[in-house]
Amino acid sequence: MSVVTRFAPSPTGYLHVGGARTALYSWLVAKAQGGEFVLRIEDTDRERSTQPAIDAILEGMEWLGLNWDRGPYYQTERFQRYQQLIDKLLAEDKAYKCYCSTVRLEQMREQQMAAGEKPRYDGHCRDNPEASGDSYVIRFRNPQSGSVVFDDHIRGRIEFSNQELDDLIIARTDGTPTYNFCVVVDDWDMGITSVVRGEDHINNTPRQINILKALGAPVPDYAHVSMILGDDGKKLSKRHGAVSVMQYRDDGYLPEAVVNYLARLGWSHGDQEIFSVAELTEYFKLDDVNKAASAFNTEKLNWLNQHYMKTLPAETIKPQLQWQFDQLNVDTTAGPCLEKVIELQADRVKTLKEMAAISRYFFENVEEFDAKAAKKHLRPVAKEPLQKARALLAGLSDWNSKAIQGAINQTAEVLEVGMGKVGMPLRVAVTGGGNSPSLDVTLELIPQQEVLQRIDKALDFIARREESN
Ligand code: GLU
Numbered sequence: 001m002s003v004v005t006r007f008a009p010s011p012t013g014y015l016h017v018g019g020a021r022t023a024l025y026s027w028l029v030a031k032a033q034g035g036e037f038v039l040r041i042e043d044t045d046r047e048r049s050t051q052p053a054i055d056a057i058l059e060g061m062e063w064l065g066l067n068w069d070r071g072p073y074y075q076t077e078r079f080q081r082y083q084q085l086i087d088k089l090l091a092e093d094k095a096y097k098c099y100c101s102t103v104r105l106e107q108m109r110e111q112q113m114a115a116g117e118k119p120r121y122d123g124h125c126r127d128n129p130e131a132s133g134d135s136y137v138i139r140f141r142n143p144q145s146g147s148v149v150f151d152d153h154i155r156g157r158i159e160f161s162n163q164e165l166d167d168l169i170i171a172r173t174d175g176t177p178t179y180n181f182c183v184v185v186d187d188w189d190m191g192i193t194s195v196v197r198g199e200d201h202i203n204n205t206p207r208q209i210n211i212l213k214a215l216g217a218p219v220p221d222y223a224h225v226s227m228i229l230g231d232d233g234k235k236l237s238k239r240h241g242a243v244s245v246m247q248y249r250d251d252g253y254l255p256e257a258v259v260n261y262l263a264r265l266g267w268s269h270g271d272q273e274i275f276s277v278a279e280l281t282e283y284f285k286l287d288d289v290n291k292a293a294s295a296f297n298t299e300k301l302n303w304l305n306q307h308y309m310k311t312l313p314a315e316t317i318k319p320q321l322q323w324q325f326d327q328l329n330v331d332t333t334a335g336p337c338l339e340k341v342i343e344l345q346a347d348r349v350k351t352l353k354e355m356a357a358i359s360r361y362f363f364e365n366v367e368e369f370d371a372k373a374a375k376k377h378l379r380p381v382a383k384e385p386l387q388k389a390r391a392l393l394a395g396l397s398d399w400n401s402k403a404i405q406g407a408i409n410q411t412a413e414v415l416e417v418g419m420g421k422v423g424m425p426l427r428v429a430v431t432g433g434g435n436s437p438s439l440d441v442t443l444e445l446i447p448q449q450e451v452l453q454r455i456d457k458a459l460d461f462i463a464r465r466e467e468s469n
Contacts, residue, residue, distance in 0.1 A: 003035030005194045007066075008183065010042045011053035014244040015060030017236060017296070018198065018228045021262040025225060026196040027066045028263070028284040038190050039071035044182055046076070060245040064255050065277070073190065075182050082177035082185055085215060086138055086170060094214045095140050095170060098125040099133035120166035138171040140181075140211055148206035153223035153286035155199075160206035168207050184208045188217035196286065199224040223286045226266060227293045236296055250327075252353030254320055256312060257305040266294040274307060302350045309346040309355070314339035317352070324356035325363070335363035336445035344437040344445075358435070362445055366432035366454055369461065373434035382425035383462050385411055389426055390455045399448045401440035408439060429458030 007023040009015070015023075030037040039061065043049040058072065089095035098121075109119045125131040126141065142165050149159045170181040177185075183204070187195060202224050212219050230240035237243065248258050260275050267290065269275070269283045309317060318338045325332050332338065341359050349355045369378060392407035411422045427436055430451055436442050443451055 003030055003033040003193050004038060004191045005030040005035065005196060006038035006040055006071075006187070006190060006192050007061075007068075008040040008042050008186070008197070009057050010045065010048070011050060011057055012045070012048040013053055014056040014246060016243045017245060017262070019057075020060060020064060020245045020258075021228065021265060022196060022198055022225050023061060023066050024064065024259060024262050025223070025267070025284070025286065025289065026194075028280055029194055029196060029286060030069075031281040032284055035193075036069040037066075038073070038192065039068035040073045040075070040186055040190065041071075042075050042179070042182070044075045044177070044179065056244075056246065063249055064245065064259055070190070073186065075186065078182070078186070079177070081189065082182055083175070085185055086177065086181070089140070089170070089214060090138065092214075093141070095138050096126060096167075097131070097136040098139045098167075098169075099131050099136045100124055101133070118164070120164075123167060126167060135173045137169045137173055139167040140170050140207075140214070142167050142207070142210055148209050150205060150209060150219070150222055152202075153221060154226070154289045154291055155202075155224055158202065158205070162206075162210070165207055165210070168211075170211070180204055180207050181211065184211045184215070184217070187220060188212060188215065192220050194221045194223070194286075196223045196225060199226050223289065225289065226291060228265065229293050229295045231296055231298065233295060240296060249320070249323070250353075252320075252324060252351030252355070253301065253305050254308045254312070254317065254352065256316075257301065257308045260308070261301045261304050264300075265296070266290045274304070306347070306350055309342070309349070309352070314342040317342050321352050321355060324352050328356055328360070330356070330360055330363050332363050340445055344441060348435075348437065358433075361431045361436075365450075366430070366457070368432065369428055369458070370433040373428045373432075374461065377424040377428045377434065378458055378462050378465070380462060380466055381421070383459065385415055385417060385422040386425050386429060386455055386459055386462075388415060389422055390452060390459075393443075393448070393455075394452055396448065399444065401444040404443045405440040425458065426455070430454045 005026040007019075007026050009019055009023075027037045029035070041054055041057070043054070061068070086095065090097075100121075104124075105121075108122055112119045121139070125139070143162045145162055147159050147161045148165075149157065152158050168180060169178055171177050186192075187208075205222055205224075209219050228236045230236045232240070245258065249255070256277075259277065259280075263275060263280050263284065264273065267284065267288055269288065275283070321338050321342060322332065341362055342355070345355045345359055349358065389408060389411040392410055393404065396403045396407060408419070408422055408426065412419050415422070423439055424434065427439055427442075428434055430439075430443060430446065
């Protein structure tokens with residue numbers, strides 16, 4: 001039988017890091033075995049589910065490259081099917097109507113709590129032909145003895161005694177089905193063979209297994225993934241920085257780095273750190289996922305991001321860098337191709353956001369010089385080297401790195417000064433700051449006339465500075 005996995009988010013917010021990792025693991029299980037990955041939107045909680053959250057989840061999945069083979073299914077479009085199966089369970093006496101009032105249920109709850117017991121439904125309407133009233137919920141008739149056992153891929157054997165499980169409400173007074181029931185019906189109808197989800201659902205699993213059995217449906221495998229903690233050991237939250245997956249895009253991370261990072265966060269394969277998606281699908285096994293909670297480590301993510309910036313083909317990175325320039329309103333149509341910028345800058349930054357920020361001078365005028373760099377390098381002594389370099393650069397008929405380097409070398413030789421005395425003022429003049437890749441290749445990417453104009457501007461700056469002194 002071919003494996004079918006699913007990701008089933010409730011659209012009440014963005015796709016967060018924990019959800020994304022669960023989705024990734026689920027996706028990998030399907031890909032590794034040539035199976036199918038299903039996306040299901042669990043939107044039955046109409047008050048908390050929103051369209052922007054649905055859009056954000058789909059956007060996050062797409063950005064990470066977690067493509068789905070079927071779906072997205074929406075639970076709100078499946079109410080008829082749930083109703084049909086609720087009726088079936090009622091007809092087979094596997095479910096029953098419960099007329100207990102909220103007042104009665106509340107009193108019962110209080111008494112149980114006072115007696116130090118776990119609150120649970122006492123079965124008042126379970127076998128009570130007298131039970132009647134204006135409104136009712138429908139409860140699943142949970143087995144009263146024996147136990148539910150399942151072998152969790154991550155946590156091993158888990159057993160719940162049926163006595164601990166009360167008769168779960170499967171339809172509310174208004175007839176709408178409840179969460180646990182919808183999940184069961186969907187997992188069955190969608191042919192899910194392997195459920196990968198957060199550990200917060202462990203307590204739902206025995207209930208869901210009992211309902212599956214009552215419906216005559218096969219029981220899938222389960223894997224409950226542990227929590228992600230912040231680097232301080234506390235539950236991951238906004239305090240720790242980005243929690244939404246799309247925030248990582250905004251902050252300049254590559255999806256390849258985030259996928260690699262999330263895969264390794266709680267799973268390992270020897271001591272290998274870097275995995276292509278192809279390797280992940282080859283090596284990933286749920287049984288190798290860590291049971292312990294994993295701690296987020298931004299430094300490691302940065303390291304991976306840098307690795308991918310340096311090693312992925314520039315054309316793969318290009319759209320992400322373009323996105324960053326768009327956020328800065330930098331028009332890149334007239335400048336060098338982004339592949340070149342990536343080649344030059346990849347090992348100088350940790351993120352594409354930084355890369356865009358430090359690469360504006362390829363596409364825009366230098367409006368202002370960095371104050372510190374200007375103070376240090378655009379001084380009167382820099383006038384002569386800049387003038388000389390300008391003259392030699394202006395004379396070049398071929399604008400390429402070799403010729404540019406030649407002009408810079410010649411300037412230093414003629415003036416009998418060190419390379420730094422020429423290079424640094426020139427760098428500040430053309431890039432606005434004291435940090436850039438090597439000048440020959442940097443200048444090559446900027447049109448000759450533009451370089452000359454920027455040198456003029458720097459010379460003006462020096463002249464004004466002389467006047468004001
Ligand atoms: N909708 C649930 C959630 O977002 C997941 C349910 C499941 O995976 O079974 O937490």
